[in-house]
Amino acid sequence: MVETIKNKINIGSTLRNYGVMIGLVVIIIIVSIVEPAFFTGNNLLNILRQSSAIGLCALGMTYVMVAGGMDLSLGSTVSLAGVIAIMIMNSIGVTGNADVAAVIAVIAAVTAGGLVGLANGVILATINGRLGESFIITYSMQIVVGALALLVTGGQFIFGRFPEQLYSKLGTGLSPILIFAGLAIVMQLGLAKTNFGRQTYFLGANMNVAKMAGIKVKQLRVINHMICGMCAGLAGIIITSRVYSASPLQGTGYELDAIAAVVIGGTSLMGGSGGIHKTILGVLVVGILANALNVVGVNAYAQLIVRGAIIILAVGLDGLNRGAAIKGLVS
């Protein structure tokens, strides 16, 4: 009796833990059979390159979500950071040393992202907001930051006028993949192996317990939001570098793609669980699926339906798993 129950639980938890990976392998196998052009080195590199910007956003989003929050301002932060970077390149990069300008542009864009995160974090920590408040506050911030991007550009698309040196290399070739991979490793260690990460999990799992354990809850929230904003800043750089231009609407919808990747990976919306390693899988699923649908030739509008359905499925499974976990543990 006990044995069968144990076995059932093991199958359940295996699916919970490795379901995404299994799904990923299945997609790859099916698409490779249907369309041999899919499983080629070039196409795979292409997928990684295209996934890197969303991936960076998803890394930041993971921190905020594990901490029990949400950052809907991420998309417009990507836009603002990109716009700032390109404007700096178009001025300093043209008149002065383009490589020095690239460094300044990167610092400025990441700082801008960090400041948006700082604002989110400070507001949420001050009002002691929970998940619900973090939705509304960061959504409002999305509008504000989006408006800032429109203001500084006058609503115009900005073309790059700087020499194609260092800045252009950031988003092309292998560099976006390496930036994403490097940051993913660092952030994985940061969340899984440090005091800061452990405290973040407690914060997300139960803010009251975290507070009553003597954790600096407010500071922790601010830091997590700042990290998320800085990731968005980096994403803005990668995108603008690749397309050699900036649009104040560039990042529109990135926050939802990032959330999708995080949730598909298996990090719960409720906070306190999941992690970067899961998000990496989620990013790959989202990226590979989008590419596979293209390669197989699915209509662009129909693709949106598939994307939406996948997110609903991921969140639904998360909810069901949580319910199952609770039922199984009642004593």
Next chain:
Amino acid sequence: MKGITKTFPGVRALDDVTFSVARGSIHGLVGENGAGKSTLMKILNGVLYADTGEIIVDGQPCRFKDTKEAQAKGIGFIFQEFNLINTLTAAENIYLNRLKIRAGRIAWKQVNQDAQALIDELGFNFSVTEKIIDLSAAQKQLVEIAKALSFDAKLIVMDEPTSSLTTNEIEKLFEIVKKLKSEGITIIYISHKLEEIYSICQTVTILRDGQIIDTQPVSSISKNKIIELMVGRSVDMEFPKRNTVPGEIVLDVQNLTRRGIVKGVTFNLRKGEVLGIAGLVGSGRTELAEAIFGAEKHDDGIIMVKGKKVAIHSTYDGKSNSIGLLTEDRKETGLVLDFNISKNITITNLPKVSKSGILINRLEKQYAQQFSDELGVRTPSINQLTINLSGGNQQKVVLAKWLFSDVDILILDEPTRGIDVGAKYEIYLLINQLAEQGKSIIMISSELPEVLGMSDRVIVLNEGKKKGELSRDELSAEAVMHMIIRSEGENGGNN
């Protein structure tokens, strides 16, 4: 209930349990945490299914798929925690899901009338149009009972119904329970407080490790015998002695004030001392503790630790100044139940298990194991999730967490709430051990015998004010109650 067996992963929660209750009686059900009381009742209520065995109601075998089916058979449930929606009225809560509809609209008049009739019948008077949030704990409890009665419950299970009630409210509840009995309603009464079993139950069943140990009329079994059967060994009911002489003053609180809640409280605490704080629920005990630890801000007053004035604005400040607080609600503020024992213990002092901010797995395991062992947490492994532990063991993990933090001043707010007799005694031993190691302890408890039995000194609070202080020699229940009552008299005069 016949031959009920229920297994959870790795645990056999109930083992061939056969349990019967006579109509119109009040039947006590006792057992240590984890004995299987709640599991048994949840099966009766349709929340859980039994693996084997059957439930027989009035001679008919039944199988409940959910609580609704159990309700239809006249089985009502009153849980330890209230199952009410705070923002709705009492009447809405009673008839939730079953609001009478007339002409497409809710017949509020009828609903309120019916609800009021139920409440009135129970001999209470408050309006059912009041929101739950505005009701006292006893009134909420009553709403729960009315809810059970509203679907003609013939059997009501009460799981620790008095845990959040004051002495007065408990007496009222007992009157109602007795009244229900006289109307032919059967009650299964689960409680850790044996006094309650003796004052209202006719029969008591003792459950241990998922098995029925004995069923006896309460008149023919002694309290010590019940305890012995519950824990499976004889227990010394006295409070354990300790050999300590309180040393120098480590905490000096002067005129501490939280507007409207804590009013100018002054006291001190010595090294190796256990200082009890006595007072009724709502007297400001918890609020005082929160202010000292930094969980809530204080408006005025001075806190001095080891002779130095300290500024405490956050829980981090409290911890940095060697103050820890074991909160009264371990499930909401003490533990992350989804996390394992190890993580819950080390969270208060991560630097101790890390090097330059990076966690060292080996250190964490080693320390968590050490503290878990020292406190006698009964678990197969420190990787066990704390949700799977019994209340007493959870409380030991919370204690372990604060011991691990290396604080010298430990405030224990209701350290034995909701845990069974055996585990209580272990907690007392641990408190003594801590005092002997030179830790200073403030112990807040609603159970006066515990405060009296454990403390070197007691301060009495009432309505946020310190009403007096009693040394070990002066300590008695009468003296404490006298201080509380005298002060109530004074306040009455002032109003």
